[in-house]
Amino acid sequence: MSANRGRHFLQIPGPTNVPDRILRAMDRATMDHRSPEFGRLTLEILQGLKQIFKTTNPIVVFPASGTGAWEAALVNTLSPGDEVLMCETGQFAALWQRMAGKLGIKVDFLPSDWRHGADPRAIEARLAADQGHKIKVVAVVHNETSTGVTSRIGAVRQAMDRAGHPALLMVDTISSLASIDYRPDEWGVDVTVAGSQKGLMLPPGLSFNAISDKALQASKSAKLAKSYWAWDEMLASNKAGFFPYTPATNLLYGLREAINMLLEEGLENVFARHDRHAEATRRAVRAWGLEILCVDPEEYSSTLTAVLLPANHDADKLRKIIVERFNMSLGAGLGKVQGKVFRIGHLGDFNDLMLCGTLCGVEMGLESAGVPYKKGGVDAAMAYLATATTNQQQSVAKVSVGLK
Ligand SMILES: Cc1ncc(COP(=O)(O)O)c(C=O)c1O
Secondary structure (H helix, E strand, O other), X not given: OHHHOOOOEEEOOOOOOOOHHHHHHHOOOOOOOOOHHHHHHXXXXXXXXXXXXXXXXXXXXXXXXXXHHHHHHHHHHOOOOOEEEEEOOOHHHHHHHHHHHHOOOEEEEEOOOOOOOOOHHHHHHHHHHOOOOOEEEEEEEOEEOOOOEXXXXXXXXXXXXXXXXXXXXXXXXXXXXXXXOOOOOOOOOOEEEXXXXXXXXXXXXXXXXXXOHHHHHHHOOOOOOOOOOOHHXXXXXXXXXXXXXXXXXXXXXXXXXXXHXXXXXXXXXXXXXXXXXXXXXXXXXXXHOOEEOOOOHXXXXXXXXXXXXXXXXXXXXXXXXXXHHHOEEEEEOXXXXXXXXXXEEOOOOOOHHHHHHHHHHXXXXXXXXXXXXXXXXXXXXXXXXXXXXXXXXXXXXOOOOOOO
16 A cells, blocks of 8 residues: 555654664674673763763663663662552553552552643642651652653652652653753652653663662662662672673664764753654644643643544544554553544654654544544644754754764
8 A cells, every 4th residue: 555655654652763873773793791892882871871861870771661660660769568659640650650559569649630740739748748758759750651741850859848758759751861851860859760762762672760879778778579670780780881681782782872862962952852843743733723631831741742632533543544544653542541632752863854744644634534623733833843943953063972
């Protein structure tokens, strides 16, 4: 079918498009993971990652999807029966909460309507009421990939400080790292959870924990069972550039390239590029007369936009038509919003024309599926893209130094 010719448009909010430069970097013979050359590669990557994570703290890399890094964050810091405060921002927060329950952790799950981020005032109230400091961790998903809502981590930190509560702050940045501004050291984040397959532009298969001194201290007395995920063994082996088990060698070649690409572009430019594509997308959605799931403009996500369809219109049917006719995958509505929303991913290795193609696919799909909409969404996005410049374009020549 003609729709299958050309390059597939992978516009789900991760895994994202893997740039050719990264594919070429991984297309190499696998090396001995106990060789000096491999040790040097790891040390170079662990150093480079600190710039991407904006932290001076150690970062560990697991050969696992993001779910593994969720588990690692919990089992290294908590003991059976400990309490954790989590915020129901959407499906991924719900899954993390379910995992905590399975591990024998007690979860206080702050409810939400899936249209807002974590509420700093509600967090402050819960912590202030916890006079005995039973809550050991506050865990927040920075960018809720199921809803396109970004929580304000700096404000969560301020709320914790106002309550004078000593809980650790744990943040899932799986769909925000290397795409949306994130400052773990400034915001006092104790454990950052991240994955390879979104802003880092890699295939799925690597995940990360960045670990503060306070979290490391907590890990020394944490009693939950752990072996594969244990930070102490990983950190000890990492000192010389090695792993306690076989690492995902070829993904690490790709990771080195991804770090180089992000540092060459400059992280602030990467963030500005994502902000700009998100704004163009929202302009298209508004021009179509459709509703953005995220209610508060301060919480709009720069990596994806979840779009509500009018009642009695099935978002999954729309997505099916779009993939069959235009060879483009969009994100499905998950959990409570299944069938009600579709999600446009605009993150990773992405540019203006890719966004225009994506929005054309959506606009044609709305027409084909008989969804009531107004024409002109693509025009609105193009008008914005043609005039709005970013730091990126103003400083093309200003290339920061990457890794070798
Ligand atoms: C915010 C968030 N957290 C956690 C996960 C789970 O990660 P994985 O599917 O890589 O295990 C995802 C996956 O998309 C996610 O978007």
